[in-house]
Amino acid sequence: MSKPELAKLGYVALVTPDIEKSLWFFKEVIGLEETEEVDGVHYLRAWGDFGHHSLSIEKGESGYVKHVGWRTKNPKDVLAFKTALEHEGVKVQHVEAGTTRGIGEAIRFQLPSGHSFELYYDVDKPEVAEHRRSVLKNQTYKSWAKGVSPRRFDHVNIHASENIKETYNFLLEQLGFKMREYLVDDDGNTIAGWMSVTPLVHDVAFIAKPSLPTKARLHHLSYWSDDTQDILRAADILKENGIQFIGPGKHGVSQAIYLYVMDPGSGARVELFTGGYLIFEPDWEPIEWTMEERSLSNTYWGDSVQDKELNNITIEAK
Amino acid sequence: MSKPELAKLGYVALVTPDIEKSLWFFKEVIGLEETEEVDGVHYLRAWGDFGHHSLSIEKGESGYVKHVGWRTKNPKDVLAFKTALEHEGVKVQHVEAGTTRGIGEAIRFQLPSGHSFELYYDVDKPEVAEHRRSVLKNQTYKSWAKGVSPRRFDHVNIHASENIKETYNFLLEQLGFKMREYLVDDDGNTIAGWMSVTPLVHDVAFIAKPSLPTKARLHHLSYWSDDTQDILRAADILKENGIQFIGPGKHGVSQAIYLYVMDPGSGARVELFTGGYLIFEPDWEPIEWTMEERSLSNTYWGDSVQDKELNNITIEAK
Amino acid sequence: MSKPELAKLGYVALVTPDIEKSLWFFKEVIGLEETEEVDGVHYLRAWGDFGHHSLSIEKGESGYVKHVGWRTKNPKDVLAFKTALEHEGVKVQHVEAGTTRGIGEAIRFQLPSGHSFELYYDVDKPEVAEHRRSVLKNQTYKSWAKGVSPRRFDHVNIHASENIKETYNFLLEQLGFKMREYLVDDDGNTIAGWMSVTPLVHDVAFIAKPSLPTKARLHHLSYWSDDTQDILRAADILKENGIQFIGPGKHGVSQAIYLYVMDPGSGARVELFTGGYLIFEPDWEPIEWTMEERSLSNTYWGDSVQDKELNNITIEAK
Amino acid sequence: MSKPELAKLGYVALVTPDIEKSLWFFKEVIGLEETEEVDGVHYLRAWGDFGHHSLSIEKGESGYVKHVGWRTKNPKDVLAFKTALEHEGVKVQHVEAGTTRGIGEAIRFQLPSGHSFELYYDVDKPEVAEHRRSVLKNQTYKSWAKGVSPRRFDHVNIHASENIKETYNFLLEQLGFKMREYLVDDDGNTIAGWMSVTPLVHDVAFIAKPSLPTKARLHHLSYWSDDTQDILRAADILKENGIQFIGPGKHGVSQAIYLYVMDPGSGARVELFTGGYLIFEPDWEPIEWTMEERSLSNTYWGDSVQDKELNNITIEAK
Structure with missing residues (x-):
C-alpha cells in the first residue's frame, strides 16, 4: 500500500481577543470574503480560494492558533495517516466531520514542536451569492471588491524553540514534505527550512528560535496576490488604515516579494506575497544558505526583515 | 506496481528555415539564454529554467516541431511508460541518452493526433558562466539581461484535425494528464482541453480544428513572466522590433494575461504569459465552457484572440 | 497688459437620464468621491483631485454635457478673457459666483464648434471628513477606497462636425492652447489635434467627424491612474460589473495606456489612462501624423480603438 | 517688461575619477543612451529625453558636479536673467554657445549656497541613428533597450551648510521657483524645500545640512520611470550587478516611489523615481511638514531613507 499524501495547505484556525477588530482587518483591510458565521466562528477565504475557508476566526482570551489544517490527496489518506502516525507513537485525535464547519472527517495531532495539525480530505465548496460570484466560471468571487484583495491562501510560517531536528524529520518523513531551501547554523544544524508538498517553494516554513514566549508559535500566515503592484497598493491601503507593517521587499529564499502586516485584533501576522x-x-536539490548568506536569504532587497523588533512578534500556536 | 507519471513539460525541439532570424528572435527579443550549441543545434532556456534547455533550435527546410519533451517523476518511469504504451499497441522508439544534448535515456512516440512526444528523466543542469550567473543561489541566470526576459517555460498548445477523442483519452489515460478546463461543441464533444500533470491549469492544451494544413500542428509554446507589467513592456519591445503580435488580453480559461508573438524565422508562435x-x-472538477461562452473563455478582455487571421497561424508538428 | 491664460482643465458638467445608474458607475465602479450634493447636483472628484469637483452630475432628459470648466492662471484672467473674447465678437455670458457649487465668478461661451466652455479662477477646497481624509498632507482622500480608484482628472476629448478650422484657431489663439500632436487628412487639413496649456500632451483633444448626431459632442472625459497595472485591474472590475469597454491598449499619440468605458447611465465615455x-x-514642435500612420497613432498596440462601433459612441455637448 | 522665466531642468555636468565605471553604470546599468562623445565628455540622455543630453560625464580628480543646467522659457530670458541677477549683485559669467556641446549661449552663476547653475535656451535635438530610433514619432529612442531604462530626467536634490535662507529666497525670487512642499525645524526655519517651475512637485530640492564635507553638495539626480514595477525590476538589476542601493519605498513628500543607487565611479547618487x-x-499652498512628521515625509513606507549612513553620502557641487 502506498504512503498517504498531503495535497495542500487548507486553513488556519485563529483565535482573537478582539473579534471586531480582527474581522475588520481580515474582511475590510485584507478584503477576505466571509463564507458563513456559525456559533461565533467566522469562516473566511480569498476571492480565488476554492474551498469552504482558508481562515477561521473566533473570540478567545488571547490571540493564538488552534491548529493548521491540511487536505490529503485521497479520501483514504486521512485514516491511513492516523494508522501510520499511531504506529510511530504519535497521539492522534479523531475529529467528526463537521466539527469544523465545511470540513469532513479529520485527525489532529501535534508536531514534536508542539504545533497542532489537522488532516482531512472532504471540504465543502459552498455556492457564492450571485451578486458576489465572479462572472468567470473558474473563479469563486468577484475580484477586487475591497481592500488588498489577495487571490488565495499561500503558506504558513511557524517557529519553535524545542525538538527542532525531530520536527524537521516529522515533517519530511511522516508528512511527506520536501525540503526546498534551508538555512544552516555554523554547526551545520538546519535552523530554518522551507518545505512543500506542492510546487510552491513552501507550504510551510519551520524556523528554530532559541527563546520564544511559548514553545510553539505562528510567525505568519500568507496570502498571495498576482502582481507586485498589488503589494505596493496594499502598502498604501495599510498606511491609510493606520496599520503597521514591514516591507515591501524581496526574499532571497523563494525570490518572493513580501509585506508583513499585523492583525491589530489577534496580533497574527499576515504576509502579503507575490512573485x-x-x-x-x-530531483530538486534543496538550496542551502549559510549564516553568512543569511541577510541575502532574508532580504534580497527592500525593507529588511532582519533585526527588526516588529519581526520578532509571533503568536502562540497551541 | 504504481503507474508511471510525468513530472513536467521539458522542451520543444524546433526546426527553422531561418536560423539567424530565429536565434535573434529567441535570444535578443525574447531574451533566452543559450546553454550551448552542438552540431548546429542551439539549446536555449529562460533565466529561471533549471534544466539544460526548454527550447532547441536547428536549421531545416521549413518551420516545424520535431517533438515535445516531458520529464517523468522517477527514473524508472521512462521504461515503465514504454512497457505500458507498447501494451496498448503504441509504437515506441527507444532513444539513447545524449541523442538530444543534456537529455538522458528517452522514449519517443506519437499521440493519436500525430504529435511526437519524448519522455525522459535525466536532465543535465550545466553550470552557468560566472558573469551570467545569478547572485541568488536558487536562480539560474541574472534576470532582465536582455529583451522580454521571461522567467521560465510554461506550456504548449497543440492543434489537430483527426483522432480528437482518441487523443484526449490518450493524454488522460496513458499519460496521466488531468483535465482542468474544456470547451464543448453543441453536440457535447470536447473540442478544446486544458490539461496538466502539475498545479498549472495547463501544461498542454489540445485543440480540435476541422481543417489544418497538416494533421498535427503547434499553435504556440509559452514562456511565463512574473508580472502583467512585464507583458506590457514586452509589447513595447516587440513594436520597436517590428514584430507582429496579438494582445495583450486576459483569457477566461486559466485567467491568464497573454500576448501572442510570431518567431519571424520559423513561424512558431510564442505566448508571453502571466497571472x-x-x-x-x-478533487478538481473540470470547468466546462460551451460554444456560447466561447468568446468569454478565449478573451475575458483585451485584444481578442478570436476570429483573427493571425490567430490561425500554426506550424507543423511532425 | 499680458494675455489672460488658462491654468488647467477643471470639470465636466454632465447630465444623465439615469442618475442612480450614473452615480453607481462613477462612485462605486470608477470610485470617485462625492464632495456634496446640492439641489440634485452631485459633485464628484478623484482621491487626488484638489478642487471642489472634477465632475458634476445631475438628472435630465438625456445624457449630455452642459459645459466644460477651466481654471485661469490668475483671478483677473476671467474678466480679461471676457473682454478679449467679446472683442473678437464672441458672445460671453457672465456667471455669478456659486452658480455652480464650489466655483467662483465665471464666464461661459461657445467654441465655433458649439461646445460650451466655462472659465473661472476661484475654486472651493472643502475639508474632507476625517475618516475619508488621507494620512498624507498632500493628498485629498485615502486612495484605493473603492472601485478603479483613479488619482485625478486628466483631459477631455470633444468631436465636432462643423467649423473645424475656426475651432482650432479659437483654441490656439483665443484660449492659448499649444498644439502638441495632430493628425492631417490627405489634403493637409488638421482633423484631430491634441492640445494643452499644461505639460500634459493634451488637456483637450478636438476631433473633426464629418457626420455626427449633433454638431458638438463629447467623445470622452479621462481620469488618470499611476500604474498600468491599475488599468488592467480596472478591466477586471469592469467585467465583474458587466460594463462594456474597449482596451487595454497603448496610443501612439501621447504614448498613453488606455481603457474606454461607458457610463451605463448617461452614455458618457470615460477613458482610464496612464503612462x-x-x-x-x-520650443516643442507639434508631432504630425498622416492618414497612413493613423492606425499607429490611434493604437500603438492592444485592443484597437479604430473601426469599432463602440468607439463611435459620443454624447451631445450643448 | 515681464520677468524672465525658467522652463525646465536641463542637465547635470558630472565629473568622475573613474570614467569607465561611471559610463558602465550610466549606460549599461541605468541604460542611458550616448548622444555623442566630444573631447572626453560623454553626453547621455534617457530614451524619452528630447534635448541633446540630460547628463554629461567627464574624467577628473574626484567625483563632483560642475554645474546644473536649466532651460529658459524664451530665448531672450537668458540675457534678461543676466541683467536681473547682476542688478542684484550676483556675479554672472557669460558662456559662448557650444561651450557645452549641444547647448547655446548661456550664463553661469552661483547660488548663495555655492551651487553653480547654468541657464540657456537653445538646445540641439540631434537625430538618432535609425537602428536606435523609436518607431514612435514622439519618442526619441527605442525604449527598454538595456538596463533599468528610465524614461526621462526628472529632478536634482542639492544640500548646503550655509546661506540657507538666502538660497531659498534666491531660488524663489530670482529664479522664479514655486515652493511646493517644505520641512520646518522646531524654530520654524525651512530646512528642506521642494520647488518647481513645472507642475512636477520638484525640479529641485534644496536641503540644509549643518555639517557637510564641503559647503555645496549634490545629494542626487533623478530619472523617471513610468511604473512602480520598473523600479522593482531595477532593484533586481542592481543586485545582479552588485550595486548598493536604498529602497524601494514611497516618500510622503511628493508621494513618489524611490530607489537610491550610487554610481560606483563618481559616487553620485541617482534616484530612480515614479508615481x-x-x-x-x-493657487497651490505649499505643504508644511514639521519635525515630528519628518519620518512620514521622508518615508511613507518601505526601506527607510532616514538614519542610514548610506543616505548621507553626497558629492561636491563646485
Whole structure:
C-alpha cells in the first residue's frame, strides 16, 4: 500500500481577543470574503480560494492558533495517516466531520514542536451569492471588491524553540514534505527550512528560535496576490488604515516579494506575497544558505526583515 | 506496481528555415539564454529554467516541431511508460541518452493526433558562466539581461484535425494528464482541453480544428513572466522590433494575461504569459465552457484572440 | 497688459437620464468621491483631485454635457478673457459666483464648434471628513477606497462636425492652447489635434467627424491612474460589473495606456489612462501624423480603438 | 517688461575619477543612451529625453558636479536673467554657445549656497541613428533597450551648510521657483524645500545640512520611470550587478516611489523615481511638514531613507 499524501495547505484556525477588530482587518483591510458565521466562528477565504475557508476566526482570551489544517490527496489518506502516525507513537485525535464547519472527517495531532495539525480530505465548496460570484466560471468571487484583495491562501510560517531536528524529520518523513531551501547554523544544524508538498517553494516554513514566549508559535500566515503592484497598493491601503507593517521587499529564499502586516485584533501576522518560483523538478536539490548568506536569504532587497523588533512578534500556536 | 507519471513539460525541439532570424528572435527579443550549441543545434532556456534547455533550435527546410519533451517523476518511469504504451499497441522508439544534448535515456512516440512526444528523466543542469550567473543561489541566470526576459517555460498548445477523442483519452489515460478546463461543441464533444500533470491549469492544451494544413500542428509554446507589467513592456519591445503580435488580453480559461508573438524565422508562435491560477485541489472538477461562452473563455478582455487571421497561424508538428 | 491664460482643465458638467445608474458607475465602479450634493447636483472628484469637483452630475432628459470648466492662471484672467473674447465678437455670458457649487465668478461661451466652455479662477477646497481624509498632507482622500480608484482628472476629448478650422484657431489663439500632436487628412487639413496649456500632451483633444448626431459632442472625459497595472485591474472590475469597454491598449499619440468605458447611465465615455509623456520643452514642435500612420497613432498596440462601433459612441455637448 | 522665466531642468555636468565605471553604470546599468562623445565628455540622455543630453560625464580628480543646467522659457530670458541677477549683485559669467556641446549661449552663476547653475535656451535635438530610433514619432529612442531604462530626467536634490535662507529666497525670487512642499525645524526655519517651475512637485530640492564635507553638495539626480514595477525590476538589476542601493519605498513628500543607487565611479547618487502627483493649481499652498512628521515625509513606507549612513553620502557641487 502506498504512503498517504498531503495535497495542500487548507486553513488556519485563529483565535482573537478582539473579534471586531480582527474581522475588520481580515474582511475590510485584507478584503477576505466571509463564507458563513456559525456559533461565533467566522469562516473566511480569498476571492480565488476554492474551498469552504482558508481562515477561521473566533473570540478567545488571547490571540493564538488552534491548529493548521491540511487536505490529503485521497479520501483514504486521512485514516491511513492516523494508522501510520499511531504506529510511530504519535497521539492522534479523531475529529467528526463537521466539527469544523465545511470540513469532513479529520485527525489532529501535534508536531514534536508542539504545533497542532489537522488532516482531512472532504471540504465543502459552498455556492457564492450571485451578486458576489465572479462572472468567470473558474473563479469563486468577484475580484477586487475591497481592500488588498489577495487571490488565495499561500503558506504558513511557524517557529519553535524545542525538538527542532525531530520536527524537521516529522515533517519530511511522516508528512511527506520536501525540503526546498534551508538555512544552516555554523554547526551545520538546519535552523530554518522551507518545505512543500506542492510546487510552491513552501507550504510551510519551520524556523528554530532559541527563546520564544511559548514553545510553539505562528510567525505568519500568507496570502498571495498576482502582481507586485498589488503589494505596493496594499502598502498604501495599510498606511491609510493606520496599520503597521514591514516591507515591501524581496526574499532571497523563494525570490518572493513580501509585506508583513499585523492583525491589530489577534496580533497574527499576515504576509502579503507575490512573485517567486515554482519547483517542478522531481530531483530538486534543496538550496542551502549559510549564516553568512543569511541577510541575502532574508532580504534580497527592500525593507529588511532582519533585526527588526516588529519581526520578532509571533503568536502562540497551541 | 504504481503507474508511471510525468513530472513536467521539458522542451520543444524546433526546426527553422531561418536560423539567424530565429536565434535573434529567441535570444535578443525574447531574451533566452543559450546553454550551448552542438552540431548546429542551439539549446536555449529562460533565466529561471533549471534544466539544460526548454527550447532547441536547428536549421531545416521549413518551420516545424520535431517533438515535445516531458520529464517523468522517477527514473524508472521512462521504461515503465514504454512497457505500458507498447501494451496498448503504441509504437515506441527507444532513444539513447545524449541523442538530444543534456537529455538522458528517452522514449519517443506519437499521440493519436500525430504529435511526437519524448519522455525522459535525466536532465543535465550545466553550470552557468560566472558573469551570467545569478547572485541568488536558487536562480539560474541574472534576470532582465536582455529583451522580454521571461522567467521560465510554461506550456504548449497543440492543434489537430483527426483522432480528437482518441487523443484526449490518450493524454488522460496513458499519460496521466488531468483535465482542468474544456470547451464543448453543441453536440457535447470536447473540442478544446486544458490539461496538466502539475498545479498549472495547463501544461498542454489540445485543440480540435476541422481543417489544418497538416494533421498535427503547434499553435504556440509559452514562456511565463512574473508580472502583467512585464507583458506590457514586452509589447513595447516587440513594436520597436517590428514584430507582429496579438494582445495583450486576459483569457477566461486559466485567467491568464497573454500576448501572442510570431518567431519571424520559423513561424512558431510564442505566448508571453502571466497571472492565472493554480489548482491544488485533489478533487478538481473540470470547468466546462460551451460554444456560447466561447468568446468569454478565449478573451475575458483585451485584444481578442478570436476570429483573427493571425490567430490561425500554426506550424507543423511532425 | 499680458494675455489672460488658462491654468488647467477643471470639470465636466454632465447630465444623465439615469442618475442612480450614473452615480453607481462613477462612485462605486470608477470610485470617485462625492464632495456634496446640492439641489440634485452631485459633485464628484478623484482621491487626488484638489478642487471642489472634477465632475458634476445631475438628472435630465438625456445624457449630455452642459459645459466644460477651466481654471485661469490668475483671478483677473476671467474678466480679461471676457473682454478679449467679446472683442473678437464672441458672445460671453457672465456667471455669478456659486452658480455652480464650489466655483467662483465665471464666464461661459461657445467654441465655433458649439461646445460650451466655462472659465473661472476661484475654486472651493472643502475639508474632507476625517475618516475619508488621507494620512498624507498632500493628498485629498485615502486612495484605493473603492472601485478603479483613479488619482485625478486628466483631459477631455470633444468631436465636432462643423467649423473645424475656426475651432482650432479659437483654441490656439483665443484660449492659448499649444498644439502638441495632430493628425492631417490627405489634403493637409488638421482633423484631430491634441492640445494643452499644461505639460500634459493634451488637456483637450478636438476631433473633426464629418457626420455626427449633433454638431458638438463629447467623445470622452479621462481620469488618470499611476500604474498600468491599475488599468488592467480596472478591466477586471469592469467585467465583474458587466460594463462594456474597449482596451487595454497603448496610443501612439501621447504614448498613453488606455481603457474606454461607458457610463451605463448617461452614455458618457470615460477613458482610464496612464503612462505617456510630459512636454517641458518651450520650443516643442507639434508631432504630425498622416492618414497612413493613423492606425499607429490611434493604437500603438492592444485592443484597437479604430473601426469599432463602440468607439463611435459620443454624447451631445450643448 | 515681464520677468524672465525658467522652463525646465536641463542637465547635470558630472565629473568622475573613474570614467569607465561611471559610463558602465550610466549606460549599461541605468541604460542611458550616448548622444555623442566630444573631447572626453560623454553626453547621455534617457530614451524619452528630447534635448541633446540630460547628463554629461567627464574624467577628473574626484567625483563632483560642475554645474546644473536649466532651460529658459524664451530665448531672450537668458540675457534678461543676466541683467536681473547682476542688478542684484550676483556675479554672472557669460558662456559662448557650444561651450557645452549641444547647448547655446548661456550664463553661469552661483547660488548663495555655492551651487553653480547654468541657464540657456537653445538646445540641439540631434537625430538618432535609425537602428536606435523609436518607431514612435514622439519618442526619441527605442525604449527598454538595456538596463533599468528610465524614461526621462526628472529632478536634482542639492544640500548646503550655509546661506540657507538666502538660497531659498534666491531660488524663489530670482529664479522664479514655486515652493511646493517644505520641512520646518522646531524654530520654524525651512530646512528642506521642494520647488518647481513645472507642475512636477520638484525640479529641485534644496536641503540644509549643518555639517557637510564641503559647503555645496549634490545629494542626487533623478530619472523617471513610468511604473512602480520598473523600479522593482531595477532593484533586481542592481543586485545582479552588485550595486548598493536604498529602497524601494514611497516618500510622503511628493508621494513618489524611490530607489537610491550610487554610481560606483563618481559616487553620485541617482534616484530612480515614479508615481507622485502633479500640481496644476495656480493657487497651490505649499505643504508644511514639521519635525515630528519628518519620518512620514521622508518615508511613507518601505526601506527607510532616514538614519542610514548610506543616505548621507553626497558629492561636491563646485
